[in-house]
Amino acid sequence: xxxxxxxxxxxxxxxxxxxxxxxxxxxxxxxxxxxxxxxxxxxxxxxxxxxxxxxxxxxxxxxxxxxxxxxxxxxxxxxxxxxxxxxxxxxxxxxxxxxxxxxxxxxxxxxxxxxxxxxxxxxxxxxxxxxxxxxxxxxxxxxxxxxxxxxxxxx
Numbered sequence: 794x795x796x797x798x799x800x801x802x803x804x805x806x807x808x809x810x811x812x813x814x815x816x817x818x819x820x821x822x823x824x825x826x827x828x829x830x831x832x833x834x835x836x837x838x839x840x841x842x843x844x845x846x847x848x849x850x851x852x853x854x855x856x857x858x859x860x861x862x863x864x865x866x867x868x869x870x871x872x873x874x875x876x877x878x879x880x881x882x883x884x885x886x887x888x889x890x891x892x893x894x895x896x897x898x899x900x901x902x903x904x905x906x907x908x909x910x911x912x913x914x915x916x917x918x919x920x921x922x923x924x925x926x927x928x929x930x931x932x933x934x935x936x937x938x939x940x941x942x943x944x945x946x947x948x
Contacts, residue, residue, distance in 0.1 A: 804947050808837060811943050814934035819844035819891075824931040826947040827924045832907050834924035839900045840864065843893035847919055848886065853907025855881035862899030863892040873901075883907070 806825060813821040819841035826835040832853065840846070842862070857879040865872045866887040873879055881887070883906070891899040908923030922930070932942055 806945050806947060810945065812935060812940050813839060814931045814940070815938065816930060816934055820846070822927075822931055822934075824928055824946050827928045829925060829948070832924050834905050834927050836903050836905065836927065837900060838903060839898050840889075840891035841898055842891050842895040844891045844899075846889040848888040848912045848914075848916075849909045850886040850912070851881055851883060851905070851907065851909050853883050853905065855879075855885075855906065856904040857881070858902045860900040860902055862895040862897050864895075864899045864901065865890060865892065 808823060808825065811823045811825070813823055816822050821839040823837040824834070825837065826833070828834070837860070840862070845867075857873070859873045859875055859877040859879075861875055863872055863874045866889055868887045871877075871879075872892065905924075905927075908921055908926075910921050911919040913919050928946070928948075935942055
């Protein structure tokens with residue numbers, strides 16, 4: 794259930810009410826918020842142990858809070874685990890990998906400002922994703938799976 798104040802400034806969303814959408818093998822998502830005004834999107838991603846996300850470049854800052862599991866960026870020497878907070882400045886480029894030895898899927902809460910450019914292993918352009926595209930991907934994956942679209946995503 795979502796509660797929105799009359800002035801639409803404050804809102805409440807229970808993430809347990811949102812379905813997981815399968816975006817790719819080993820990647821699921823729950824969209825929580827999309828701001829068309831600022832381009833900011835809020836999402837929870839779930840990654841299967843060992844899943845590697847293509848290298849990507851952010852044109853805005855990213856805030857990431859790890860809820861479950863362990864993950865890292867191939868380009869850095871830290872491993873994020875439950876309770877870890879990671880800040881990615883605008884212009885950062887990295888490759889996210891869920892640790893193969895993680896005993897459970899990795900779940901990360903992301904606040905993403907702007908979009909990201911995806912690259913293949915050879916550095917070739919794969920695509921671009923921003924807030925509206927992410928919301929469209931979420932709804933499209935739910936539609937394809939026959940899962941009703943949830944109400945209450947804060948837009």
